Amino acid sequence: MSGSYNNPLESARNLSFVLWVLTGLLFGPKPAIANNEAIRFAEKANLALRRTAHHLRIANGDSISQIPPVRQVSASTFSIKVDHLFDYEKLPDLLKQSLEMQGITEGYNVAVTKCGTEVLQLGYNFQDLNQKGGIPCQGRQREEGCYDVQVSFIMTPPVAQGSGSWWLLPFGGALAGLWFIAWTRSRSKDATVNASEILAAPAATGIGFGNSILDTQNQTLISDTATHNLTYRETKLLNLFVTHSNQILERDFILKSVWEDEGIIVGRSVDVFVSRLRKLLIKDPKVKITAVHSIGYKMEVLP
Numbered sequence: 257m258s259g260s261y262n263n264p265l266e267s268a269r270n271l272s273f274v275l276w277v278l279t280g281l282l283f284g285p286k287p288a289i290a291n292n293e294a295i296r297f298a299e300k301a302n303l304a305l306r307r308t309a310h311h312l313r314i315a316n317g318d319s320i321s322q323i324p325p326v327r328q329v330s331a332s333t334f335s336i337k338v339d340h341l342f343d344y345e346k347l348p349d350l351l352k353q354s355l356e357m358q359g360i361t362e363g364y365n366v367a368v369t370k371c372g373t374e375v376l377q378l379g380y381n382f383q384d385l386n387q388k389g390g391i392p393c394q395g396r397q398r399e400e401g402c403y404d405v406q407v408s409f410i411m412t413p414p415v416a417q418g419s420g421s422w423w424l425l426p427f428g429g430a431l432a433g434l435w436f437i438a439w440t441r442s443r444s445k446d447a448t449v450n451a452s453e454i455l456a457a458p459a460a461t462g463i464g465f466g467n468s469i470l471d472t473q474n475q476t477l478i479s480d481t482a483t484h485n486l487t488y489r490e491t492k493l494l495n496l497f498v499t500h501s502n503q504i505l506e507r508d509f510i511l512k513s514v515w516e517d518e519g520i521i522v523g524r525s526v527d528v529f530v531s532r533l534r535k536l537l538i539k540d541p542k543v544k545i546t547a548v549h550s551i552g553y554k555m556e557v558l559p
Contacts, residue, residue, distance in 0.1 A: 294331060300358035302326045305336045305407065307354040308347070312338060315346050335406040337371060344368070344378055348391050351407070352382075363410040365499050371402035375504045375551065379513075408499070465498050465557050466542030480539040489514060493529050497545065497555035507552040526553070 305326045313321060324337045351366065368378040380391045462471035468479040475491045477484045486494065492514045496505070510526050530545055530553055537543045542558040 297360070298328060298331075298334075300360055301334045301407070301409070302328075304351070304354040304358045304360060305334055305405070307357070308351045309336050309338055309405070311350050311354075312346065329406065332411045333406060333408040335404050338403045338405055345391075347405070348380065348385055352385060360409075362412065365408045365410070367406045367408070367500060367503065369404050369406065369503070371404055373504075374502065374554075376500060376506060376509055377403070379500070379509065381499075463495070463498050465501060467540045468537060468543060470494055470498055477536055479537050479543075482536075482539055484536050486536075489525075489529060490532060493526075494533055497533075497553075498557075501555050501557040504548050504554045505552045510552060 306323050309323050313319070313323070321339065324339075327335045329335055347366070347368075355364075363382045365381050366379055367376055369376055384391050462469045462473075462476075462478075468477065470477055470491070472491055472495050475486045475488065477486055477494065493510070496510065496513050507526055514529075515525055530547075534545055537545070544556045546554050546556060548554055
């Protein structure tokens with residue numbers, strides 16, 4: 257009997273994995289369908305960004321220059337180059353209108369950087385459109401030059417499609433029962449579960465980066481084997497770093513994005529909170545927040 261229950265947590269994890277795979281077979285979209293959806297989404301995003309760039313140039317009095325191609329950085333991130341100074345105040349509404357015309361309903365983050373650099377000049381989240389005060393960084397002066405407008409979509413999981421596989425449901429139910437029994441035994445045998453086990457579970461939620469995961473809804477950070485409760489500001493600052501990982505963030509941009517709603521901005525607030533986040537992430541070797549002299553900060557995340 258001892259051989260059967262030496263590591264109940266391992267058994268629970270294995271059964272959980274099998275259940276996850278079976279659930280994917282039962283309800284997950286077929287690979288071909290998922291691939292086609294990704295292609296269609298990329299086409300829509302391409303058209304939306306090209307339309308936005310076109311109208312930005314029209315607003316700048318340029319109706320002759322050719323619109324550059326859209327660069328797909330990842331499955332959910334797209335970038336387009338704007339060669340001349342554009343009206344940043346027009347960007348949010350133009351982009352929103354272009355996405356709606358293509359039927360794109362996903363949330364998104366927008367980052368404006370100097371061409372060939374990772375220095376973030378301007379940026380906002382789609383939810384800022386409905387916030388009091390509007391988009392951050394509006395009204396700021398910009399140098400004439402080349403800019404990259406990058407849009408990172410916040411993708412939602414596909415809706416489960418389970419018709420035609422109803423006959424496999426009893427097997428899924430049986431596996432769920434086995435998983436619950438193994439999990440119960442593991443709880444009684446060892447009540448302490450490392451945070452790393454939670455990160456490896458298929459049901460883990462939140463934003464993953466390095467060996468850590470940020471749950472913005474519950475204001476919780478799980479870093480390697482440690483779990484931390486965050487304050488509202490810590491959550492907001494860490495979320496800003498995570499959504500702009502491996503990018504240099506200017507100090508003014510950080511202050512406006514995280515503290516502007518307080519009405520009073522204290523410059524030292526960034527340094528104090530960054531120091532706090534560094535201590536919380538010290539056990540994650542894949543994550544490092546570095547200071548960029550005279551500019552701001554950059555969160556480096558290794559794959």
